[in-house]
Amino acid sequence: MQKKPISKYKPWGTIDLPDRKWPERTIDRVPYWCSVDLRDGNQALPIPMGIKEKLELFDLLAKVGFKEIEVGFPSAAQTEFDFTRKLIEDDLIPEGVAIQVLTQAREHLIRRSFESLKGAAKAIVHVYNSTSPLQRRVTFGMSKEQIKKIAVDGVRLIRSLLAELDGTDVRLEYSPESFSDTEVDYALEVCEAVMEAWEPTEERPIILNLPATVELFTPNVHADQIEWFCRNLKEREKALISLHTHNDRGTGTAATELGLLAGADRVEGTLFGNGERTGNLDLVTVALNMYSQGLDPELDFSDLDRVREIYERTTGMTVHERHPYGGDLVFTAFSGSHQDAIKKGMDLRTEEGDSDDNHWQVPYLSIDPRDLGRSYEAIIRINSQSGKGGVAYVLSREFGLELPKPMHPEVGNLVNDKADSESRELAADEIYATFKAEFLEKNTPLKLIGYQTHKIEESQEEVSCLASIEINGQSKSIQGQGNGPINAFVHALESKGLKDFKLTDYRQHSIGKGSGTESAAFVQLQTRAGRAAYGCGIDSSIEKSGLLALVSAFNRTR
Incomplete structure (x- = not known):
């Protein structure tokens, strides 16, 4: 990299618009959406899609709801032409x-494009030529x-060929390609000349697409540019x-959203931002950003995992784990404080009416x-950085265990130590297995072999308990x-000199419904030495679950 002063690169500049209005506006209407996955997205793939993949996409x-879909560049490749024809001929x-x-605004390419469209009910002919100073000087020498004449001549030819697409x-x-790097007054001049040649009406407007072919500056x-235009x-x-x-500067979404504030009516892009270099605009992100603000985008992403699965299969691309809305980890929290806040938010929402x-x-x-279409089960995942609330959340949502709040640190530390020792994330089943080994299967020094209880006749409340136990390997x-x-x-244990504790907490709840319901009990003991610990017992019998918890x-206080 060049050290300062940097002479290799220069600021792009600004637009003279002192009374700009877009900062005062909000996005309150849905744009016309156009997917360019099958053309702009496809041309950026290391291995372009075949007809089978393009048909599926x-x-x-x-089905998602796009009413305008750019299907290809039929004048550039036979596969593109054949795909367009198949869509039409197979209805x-x-x-x-x-x-x-x-x-492109070239005669033989325009004529070939018209051949590809014969028999279509609705079609958009998208013609373009590059207008930027760099392209004029380096690429065309014009x-x-x-x-401007290239653009106008191309549009006049298209207009003259309309009769060939009767019906x-x-x-x-x-599109004035590289609009982002074109003088705005010149881009306006070219577009107005194109409009004059096409003669649009309010009922049948022309689409003027203003591409940021390369993202060169900040979204503002x-x-x-868009508001001035x-x-x-x-x-x-x-x-x-x-x-x-x-998305060359990583701000394609912001540029689009601010462009809509500036007065644009329509948006082109691709699913998950596939496209040349760093990609096109991600239509999923923009649409769901609107949805999260209470505006129906009129695109259906209610089964986003399926959309992603088809996208990945047909394009061969993968959606990054951190990609907005669609990534594996976007609804996941590892941080303990985040997990605790999410759990509290979920619990409160349940209480208030979900x-x-x-x-x-x-x-x-x-x-x-x-x-x-995504589930809560994947929201909180556990590694060594996770907190007590996250572990409790997983045990609650996945396994129906509602741990007492004071018990959260014991369980959280246990699971986090496990994750830390293995230097990896723990799956929900592994979390439960860790909990089970410590709280449900620890049978030393005390093990309950069997027991019987019955009410004492002369008392309404007291019961007698006869139990078989093992203590330090000896049966009693x-x-x-x-x-x-x-x-x-507890009194039975005391009769054998085994009570060195006091019971400080007891809770119980049911797991499941119907005939398969089980009882989960939680008991906290504190020893004379001051050690306190929770235990858990799970059984179909409420009575036995309590004894197992004790x-x-x-055992956990030993």
Whole structure:
């Protein structure tokens, strides 16, 4: 890297727009959406999709709700042409969906594009040529007038060929490629010349697509470009302003959202941002950002895992674990404080009424995972950095165990030590296995072999408990009376000199419903030496679960 002063790179500049209005606005309407997965996304793949993969992805896009789908560049490759023809000839295009084809503003390519569209019900011809100073100088060696003439001549040719698509509803889209690096007044000049050649109406507007072909500056400058263009365009009501951002600086989503604030009507992009270099705009992110703000995007991502699965299979690409909304880890918390806050938020929502009518407010989760077809079970995952609340959450949600709050540190530390010793994340089953080994299966020094209880006739409350136990490997029979089975068992232990503790907490709840219901009991003991510990017992019998919990706590205090 060059050291300061840096002369190799320069700031792009700003737009003279002192009275800009976009910072005062909010996104309160849904744009027209256009997927370019099958064209812009496909051309960026190391191994482009074949017709089979493109058909599957097209079907997914239509089911998600896209009404405009750019299906390819049929004049550039036979596969692209054949795919377009198959969609039309096999009647695979749902009613109301327009297929869009891309073509350079060159006569033979435009004519070939029209051949590909014969028989289509609705079509958008997307014609483009590059307008930036860099492209004019380096790629074409042409003047501004020559570049503008290419655009106008291409549009005039398209208009003259409309009769060849009799019965097809044809719309025009024009893109001054590299708009982001083109002088805004010149881009406006070219687009107005194109409009004059096409003669759009308010009922049938032209689509003017203003691509940030390469992202060169901060999103606020992009917004200024779009607002300046919209405010200065003649007959603005006869044009739909379309955005097509890329992600070279990592701000494609922000640039699009600010572009919509600046007056744009339409958005082009791809699922999960697939595209050249660092990718196109991610339509999933923008749509779900709107949804999380209470605006229906009119795209259905209620089964986002399925959308991702088809996308990954057809494109060969993978969605990053941290990718917004769709990544494996986006609804996951490892941090202990985050886990605790999420658990409290979930519990409070359950108490207050977990319905779509109630405003979603859960710490660290901007959206309800269930709205995207994802489950709560994966929200909290456990590693050595996790906290007590996260472990308790997993045991509650996955296994129905509602641990007493004071018990959380014991269980959390136990599981975190396990994760730390193995230097990895623990799955839910492993968390439960760790809990089970410590709290349910520890049988030394005390083990309950069997017991019997019966009510004492002359008392309404007292019971007698006769139990067989092992203590330090020796079998003993003990007997005691008390106010309930647990109290009677404690007196039985005391009769053999085994009571060096006091019972400080007891809780019980059911797990499951119906005939398969079990009881979970939690007992805390404190020894004379001051050591306190919880134990747990699980059994179909409420009575036995309590006794097992006491034995568990006894063993854990040793």
